[in-house]
Amino acid sequence: MSETPDSAVRTYIQRHRAAFLDDLVDWLRIPSVSAQPEHAGDVRRSAEWLVAAFGETGFPVAEVWPTAGAPAVYAEWPSDDPDAPTVLVYGHHDVQPAAREDGWRTDPFEPVLADGRLYARGAADDKGQVFFHTLGVRAHLAATGRSAPAVHLKLLIEGEEESGSTNFRALVEDNAERLAADVVVVSDTGMWSETTPTVCTGMRGLADCEIELYGPDQDIHSGSFGGAVPNPATIAARLVAALHDADERVTIPGFYDGVAPLTDAERELFAELPFDEDAWLAAAKSHGTLGESGYSTLERVWARPTAELNGIGGGYQGPGGKTIIPSSATLKLTFRLVAGQDPGTIEVAVSRWVANHVPQGIRYDLTFAASTRPCLTPLDHPALRSVVRAMSLAFDGQKIRFTREGGSGPAADLQDVLGAPVLFLGISVPSDGWHAPNEKVEVDLLLKGVETAAHLWEDLATALG
Amino acid sequence: MSETPDSAVRTYIQRHRAAFLDDLVDWLRIPSVSAQPEHAGDVRRSAEWLVAAFGETGFPVAEVWPTAGAPAVYAEWPSDDPDAPTVLVYGHHDVQPAAREDGWRTDPFEPVLADGRLYARGAADDKGQVFFHTLGVRAHLAATGRSAPAVHLKLLIEGEEESGSTNFRALVEDNAERLAADVVVVSDTGMWSETTPTVCTGMRGLADCEIELYGPDQDIHSGSFGGAVPNPATIAARLVAALHDADERVTIPGFYDGVAPLTDAERELFAELPFDEDAWLAAAKSHGTLGESGYSTLERVWARPTAELNGIGGGYQGPGGKTIIPSSATLKLTFRLVAGQDPGTIEVAVSRWVANHVPQGIRYDLTFAASTRPCLTPLDHPALRSVVRAMSLAFDGQKIRFTREGGSGPAADLQDVLGAPVLFLGISVPSDGWHAPNEKVEVDLLLKGVETAAHLWEDLATALG
Numbered sequence: 001m002s003e004t005p006d007s008a009v010r011t012y013i014q015r016h017r018a019a020f021l022d023d024l025v026d027w028l029r030i031p032s033v034s035a036q037p038e039h040a041g042d043v044r045r046s047a048e049w050l051v052a053a054f055g056e057t058g059f060p061v062a063e064v065w066p067t068a069g070a071p072a073v074y075a076e077w078p079s080d081d082p083d084a085p086t087v088l089v090y091g092h093h094d095v096q097p098a099a100r101e102d103g104w105r106t107d108p109f110e111p112v113l114a115d116g117r118l119y120a121r122g123a124a125d126d127k128g129q130v131f132f133h134t135l136g137v138r139a140h141l142a143a144t145g146r147s148a149p150a151v152h153l154k155l156l157i158e159g160e161e162e163s164g165s166t167n168f169r170a171l172v173e174d175n176a177e178r179l180a181a182d183v184v185v186v187s188d189t190g191m192w193s194e195t196t197p198t199v200c201t202g203m204r205g206l207a208d209c210e211i212e213l214y215g216p217d218q219d220i221h222s223g224s225f226g227g228a229v230p231n232p233a234t235i236a237a238r239l240v241a242a243l244h245d246a247d248e249r250v251t252i253p254g255f256y257d258g259v260a261p262l263t264d265a266e267r268e269l270f271a272e273l274p275f276d277e278d279a280w281l282a283a284a285k286s287h288g289t290l291g292e293s294g295y296s297t298l299e300r301v302w303a304r305p306t307a308e309l310n311g312i313g314g315g316y317q318g319p320g321g322k323t324i325i326p327s328s329a330t331l332k333l334t335f336r337l338v339a340g341q342d343p344g345t346i347e348v349a350v351s352r353w354v355a356n357h358v359p360q361g362i363r364y365d366l367t368f369a370a371s372t373r374p375c376l377t378p379l380d381h382p383a384l385r386s387v388v389r390a391m392s393l394a395f396d397g398q399k400i401r402f403t404r405e406g407g408s409g410p411a412a413d414l415q416d417v418l419g420a421p422v423l424f425l426g427i428s429v430p431s432d433g434w435h436a437p438n439e440k441v442e443v444d445l446l447l448k449g450v451e452t453a454a455h456l457w458e459d460l461a462t463a464l465g
Numbered sequence: 466m467s468e469t470p471d472s473a474v475r476t477y478i479q480r481h482r483a484a485f486l487d488d489l490v491d492w493l494r495i496p497s498v499s500a501q502p503e504h505a506g507d508v509r510r511s512a513e514w515l516v517a518a519f520g521e522t523g524f525p526v527a528e529v530w531p532t533a534g535a536p537a538v539y540a541e542w543p544s545d546d547p548d549a550p551t552v553l554v555y556g557h558h559d560v561q562p563a564a565r566e567d568g569w570r571t572d573p574f575e576p577v578l579a580d581g582r583l584y585a586r587g588a589a590d591d592k593g594q595v596f597f598h599t600l601g602v603r604a605h606l607a608a609t610g611r612s613a614p615a616v617h618l619k620l621l622i623e624g625e626e627e628s629g630s631t632n633f634r635a636l637v638e639d640n641a642e643r644l645a646a647d648v649v650v651v652s653d654t655g656m657w658s659e660t661t662p663t664v665c666t667g668m669r670g671l672a673d674c675e676i677e678l679y680g681p682d683q684d685i686h687s688g689s690f691g692g693a694v695p696n697p698a699t700i701a702a703r704l705v706a707a708l709h710d711a712d713e714r715v716t717i718p719g720f721y722d723g724v725a726p727l728t729d730a731e732r733e734l735f736a737e738l739p740f741d742e743d744a745w746l747a748a749a750k751s752h753g754t755l756g757e758s759g760y761s762t763l764e765r766v767w768a769r770p771t772a773e774l775n776g777i778g779g780g781y782q783g784p785g786g787k788t789i790i791p792s793s794a795t796l797k798l799t800f801r802l803v804a805g806q807d808p809g810t811i812e813v814a815v816s817r818w819v820a821n822h823v824p825q826g827i828r829y830d831l832t833f834a835a836s837t838r839p840c841l842t843p844l845d846h847p848a849l850r851s852v853v854r855a856m857s858l859a860f861d862g863q864k865i866r867f868t869r870e871g872g873s874g875p876a877a878d879l880q881d882v883l884g885a886p887v888l889f890l891g892i893s894v895p896s897d898g899w900h901a902p903n904e905k906v907e908v909d910l911l912l913k914g915v916e917t918a919a920h921l922w923e924d925l926a927t928a929l930g
Contacts, residue, residue, distance in 0.1 A: 204688060208786045217750040223669060223872025226801055227771035228762045229746075230755040234705055234774045240698075241706030281694075285682040285792075288826015290695040297693045306692035309699045310789050311780035316797060321673045321834055323799055323872075324775050327750075332781060334788055336691055361753015369786055407688025407788075 008143035009454045013135060013447055020135045020450070021118070021443070023053060025111040027127055028120040034070045034094035035163040043070040043159050046093045050130075050157060051075075057134040058141075059155075065175070067167035070094060070159035074178070077137065077153045085464035086152040087457070088181035090414060091130035091188050092161035095122035096435045103437035116443050123441040124432035129187045130157055132427075132446060136453025143454065150461035154181060158410065161188070165410040169370075172417045181420045182464055183383045185456070186411045187449075190428030191403075192273055194442060197395045198403045199387050200424035204305070205337035205374030206408040207346045211239065211354060212330050214363045219315070219324040226325060230361045233314030236329035239357055243307045243333075247293035250307045250335075254349040258340040260376065262295075262303050269379075269402050270298050283430065302404035306336040336406065343371030372408040375415045375422045382463040387423050390455035394448040425452060473608035474858075474919045478600060478912055485600045485915070486583070486908070488518060490576040492592055493585040499535045499559035500628040508535040508624050511558045515595075515622060516540075522599040523606075524620075530640070532632035535559060535624035539643070542602065542618045550929035551617040552922070553646035555879060556595035556653055557626035560587035561900045568902035581908050588906040589897035594652040595622055597892075597911060601918025608919065615926035619646060623875065626653070630875040634835075637882045646885045647929055648848045650921070651876045652914075655893030656868075657738055659907060662860045663868045664852050665889035669770070670802035670839035671873040672811045676704065676819060677795050677830045684780070684789040691790060695826045698779030701794035704822055708772045708798075712758035715772045715800075719814040723805035725841065727760075727768050734844075734867050735763050748895060767869035771801040801871065808836030837873040840880045840887045847928040852888050855920035859913040890917060 013020075032046035033039040047064045054062035054075040061076035073093060098108035098121035106112045111120035118128070137149055144150070156179060158168055172179060192198040215232035216225075245251050275298055281289065291300040300306075314329025316322035335346055347368045358364050377384045379402065388400045405424075415422045427449035433439045478485075497511035498504040512529045519527035519540040526541035538558060563573035563586035571577045576585035583593070602614055609615070621644060623633055637644060657663040680697035681690075710716050740763055746754065756765040765771075779794025781787035800811055812833045823829050842849045844867065853865045870889070880887045892914035898904045 206688075206788070208788075210786070215751060220749055220751070221872060222771075222773045222775060222799055223671075223801060223870070225749045225751070225766060226773045226799075226871065227769055228754055228756040228765040229749050229751040230753060231774055233777050234709075237702035237705035237774065237777060240702030244699075284685055284690045284694050286680065286685070286690070286694040286826060287828065288695055288824070289693055290824060290826060291693040300693040301690060304692055306687075308687045308691045308788075308790065309696055309702065309780065310687060310787055311782050311791065312698050312702060312794070313778045313782040315774065315776035317776050317778040317795065321675070321797055321799065322775055323671070323673075323773075325773065326776065329777070330782065332786055334687060334691075334786065336688060359753070359755060361751060361755060363752065405688070406691065407686060 009139045009451055012139040012142040013450050013454070016135055016138070017447065021113070024128060024131045027053070027131065028111045028122055029109055031109045032094045032159070033097050034160050036097055040070065043094055047071040047073050047159055050093055053134060054155070057138060065171065067160070067171050069167045072159050072171060073157040075155040077149055079150060079152045080148045084151050084461050085182040086154065086180065087460060088179055088184045088414065088418070088420070089133055089153070089155045090158070090184060090186045090411060092126045092158040093130060094159045094162050095127070096125070096162050098437070105438055113443070117440040118443055119438060119440045121439055123439055124428040125434040125439065126161070126188045128441040128446050129426055129428060129449060132449035133187065133453050135450045137457070139450065139454035140457050144458060150457045153457065154179065161410065168410045169413045169417070172413055176417055179418055181418055183460070184411065184414045184418065184420050184422045186422055186424050187426055188409065189405055189424045189426035190430065190432065191426065192401065194429050194445065196274060196401060197391060197398055198401045199384065199391060200403050200405050200426065201379065201384065202339060202376035203374065203405040203411060204408050205341065205343060205412060206372040207335040207337060207343040208369040208371060209333050209347070209350055210330065210367045210369070211236070211333070212328060212365045213358065214328050215361070216325060216327045218327050222323045222325050229325065230359055231325045232362055233326045233329040235358060235362050236312060236314055236331050239354065240309050240312065240331065242357055248291055249293070250305065252307070252349050252353045255305065255346065257345070259305060259338055260340040262299060266303070266379070267299065270296070270302070272401055273298070273403070301406035303338055305338050305341055308334050308336065310334055336408065337374045339374050339376035341374060343373060347371070373412040373416055375412050377421055377423055381421060383421065383423055383460060386456060386459040386463045387425055390452045390459050393455045394451035425456070474604045474916055477604040477607040478915050478919070481600055481603070482912065486578070489583070489593060489596045492518070492596065493576045493587055494574055496574045497559045497587070498562050499625050501562055505535065508559055512536045512538050512624055515558055518599060519620070522603060530636065532625070532636050534632045537624050537636060538622040540620040542614055544615060544617045545613045549616050549926050550647040551619065551645065552925060553644055553649045553879065553883070553885070554598055554618070554620045555623070555649060555651045555876060557591045557623040558595060559624045559627050560592070561590070561627050563902070570903055578908070582905040583908055583911070584903060584905045586904055588904055589893040590899040590904065591626070591653045593906040593911050594891055594893060594914060597914035598652065598918050600915045602922070604915060604919035605922050609923060615922045618922065619644065626875065633875045634878045634882070637878055641882055644883055646883055648925070649876065649879045649883065649885050649887045651887055651889050652891055653874065654870055654889045654891035655895065655897065656891065657866065659894050659910065661739060661866060662856060662863055663866045664849065664856060665868050665870050665891065666844065666849065667804060667841035668839065668870040668876060669873050670806065670808060670877060671837040672800040672802060672808040673834040673836060674798050674812070674815055675795065675832045675834070676701070676798070677793060678823070679793050679828045680826070681790060681792045683792050687788045687790050694790065695824055696790045697827055698791045698794040700823060700827050701777060701779055701796050704819065705774050705777065705796065707822055713756055714758070715770065717772070717814050717818045720770065720811065722810070724770060724803055725805040727764060731768070731844070732764065735761070735767070737866055738763070738868070766871035768803055770803050770806055773799050773801065775799055801873065802839045804839050804841035806839060808838060812836070838877040838881055840877050842886055842888055846886060848886065848888055848925060851921060851924040851928045852890055855917045855924050858920045859916035890921070
């Protein structure tokens with residue numbers, strides 16, 4: 001009796017599970033902390049380790065791609081069918097800093113397997129989720145009897161994601177031809193929870209601006225002059241206060257132009273998730289909710305744009321008081337953007353708004369830093385349906401629901417430069433503790449990631465073929 | 466032909482002018498910088514020097530008064546007439562820090578007499594204006610043939626005015642009986658200009674508050690949570706923005722209760738001053754005016770209360786950006802108060818207003834530091850008329866106009882504790898450069914201060930007798 005494809009996949013994975021975990025543990029031992037210069041050598045070693053691993057997996061192309069910062073890794077395995085679609089997988093091999101004294105119960109770079117969990121820095125973010133593509137493609141070949149994947153498979157594994165992806169966009173632009181793909185699969189996100197498998201369908205974008213306001217040429221006496229000259233810190237505060245109306249909607253003219261409205265179907269899908277506001281607030285370490293009228297908490301963080309004050313400073317901030325009118329003040333603002341918004345348009349709208357809100361007597365400088373576009377996969381996109389089917393097989397037919405991500409990521413650069421839609425395939429769960437002490441990955445979920453990847457290429461080849 | 470009293474005063478002063486300046490120069494050489502611990506010995510030396518100088522002047526009582534900080538000096542010279550009114554003169558013998566490298570053309574503690582000006586730290590603020598009372602009282606006695614002043618004369622010369630007057634109120638409270646007076650004369654202010662002699666008739670008061678606002682228990686990710694929880698830095702900014710309405714009036718309910726309105730007569734007196742807004746802006750190092758509708762710049766800083774933001778801080782203030790919702794933010798506010806306002810009442814109003822303006826989910830701490838009451842001399846007060854007459858004699862019959870002071874000072878403590886009205890007698894001019902490099906006093910004006918003091922005691926004895 002021949003096996004059905006999905007039981008063949010599962011059998012193959014079970015047989016290679018131990019070796020897969022051993023290899024992952026080996027990789028996790030390399031402290032590839034991209035933000036700490038003393039680990040630059042480890043990040044390079046991590047890239048070389050991964051090139052070797054991709055080579056052993058069978059990728060005919062596996063290369064270290066240097067950048068002006070930390071190196072990325074590129075691997076490619078063309079399909080035997082020249083007309084097969086091309087898929088580019090994105091992940092990263094660098095990790096957040098971690099030190100025992102931050103609260104780790106075990107050494108962050110000496111992985112520990114206990115109670116079905118693998119504890120180590122990078123276990124979930126992102127080495128575990130990169131590595132499931134190695135066993136995944138092997139299981140795909142074994143189960144289908146193919147000698148090459150059903151799609152032209154490319155992997156780009158960044159080395160600077162945890163330190164700002166400074167050189168990522170240039171890397172993608174410089175290699176746009178080799179990276180060309182019909183679809184991008186990002187394996188650097190997660191699911192709703194251990195019991196609710198989900199696919200992320202979008203990330204918010206970001207525009208980032210700093211406003212420096214100048215009043216008197218130096219701090220001046222608030223007794224001698226107070227009440228008669230504009231105070232740049234007060235004007236800074238007034239700008240912040242004017243950003244929102246009483247419904248917590250952003251007041252900048254044109255800000256919402258083009259924003260894709262939430263459809264009733266999408267709102268129903270969000271509402272299907274077992275959302276517990278108290279638990280969410282606990283995760284946010286916050287003591288109350290506040291946001292745009294007419295939207296739920298999830299809708300606010302996933303599907304609505306924001307204007308957020310990240311930092312403000314002006315005047316005397318030491319102990320006690322100082323009776324001055326400060327000479328300057330600074331605001332750091334970020335705008336989270338959703339599908340339909342363009343960072344460039346937002347920057348123009350912000351510039352115009354600031355110009356209209358700063359009174360005579362106050363000068364200012366306005367600077368915009370790098371921006372990130374939002375990305376959103378339409379729910380009926382054929383590639384998204386493939387991800388859902390592959391995941392459903394891995395999760396024994398469980399219903400796959402949809403989430404979004406409130407944050408922003410370099411995935412948007414791939415969408416932007418390569419002109420390909422971005423899909424998300426991740427199996428991490430909120431309890432995995434990204435960027436926190438005692439980061440872990442659930443081994444069962446990690447293997448479901450392997451299994452999803454194993455099913456995905458065949459399905460995508462058909463869906464996009 | 467016998468001299469008229471005022472020519473006798475002038476003759477006496479001319480005769481002793483050189484010795485007076487020599488002595489002042491001697492005192493100015495002592496760097497009595499109360500804010501710098503390494504000068505604590507110099508501040509003590511300055512107090513001892515002054516006690517000796519008062520003794521040589523003829524004061525039967527001249528004492529160093531220790532405090533928990535720097536020492537004050539007290540001197541007393543009773544009138545022969547037990548029913549004579551009592552006058553307490555206030556000044557200070559400590560000075561601001563000064564160093565050659567701050568921009569001084571000469572050593573700040575090696576006085577230089579040039580072009581009719583005496584350059585030294587403390588020349589105008591406040592040693593020169595304290596010292597004119599020594600030659601002043603001698604000229605008064607010489608011109609009137611008295612052996613003791615026409616009033617019971619007391620002098621309290623503080624040693625911590627330039628470092629916050631930390632121990633001043635306690636000193637006054639502890640010695641309230643010895644300091645008891647019918648009127649206080651503060652010699653620590655100035656005049657409008659070299660050509661426009663004026664008397665200051667009031668100072669604003671001060672209430673000082675700090676608000677610490679707390680949101681999330683730690684900085685949280687503005688992507689994951691932004692748009693759905695309250696941001697304490699935003700709430701801080703909204704508090705600041707809500708402090709004023711579109712007319713720049715303070716919105717706190719009850720804030721203006723009891724404020725003494727400016728009479729038409731007072732407004733006319735202000736308007737008589739040769740005010741040049743461009744020159745005023747240059748002094749304020751500011752590039753525009755902004756203040757309460759319906760009031761001129763001088764009215765705003767002299768006669769209207771304010772709510773001023775002295776400092777604000779929250780979230781990320783380093784280079785570049787950081788995508789966080791900050792966990793906390795701080796505001797430092799001061800309220801300048803005018804006659805009719807009480808700092809205690811203002812604190813209650815501010816507390817209530819803050820409580821009504823902070824949304825659910827944000828906790829806060831509100832602290833009030835020491836406050837200072839406003840003081841205002843009624844224009845028809847008999848002692849004020851005496852000051853005007855004495856000054857008019859010194860200034861050869863020139864019209865004496867009226868100013869106020871926008872700042873706040875320990876004079877209010879004297880008014881408060883002793884229950885005596887406060888008058889101001891100062892001859893410093895804005896170009897003297899208080900707290901700045903190359904501080905100076907105009908020698909001619911300094912001698913007019915001597916002359917005013919010489920005329921004042923006789924006039925006050927009559928006016929208050």
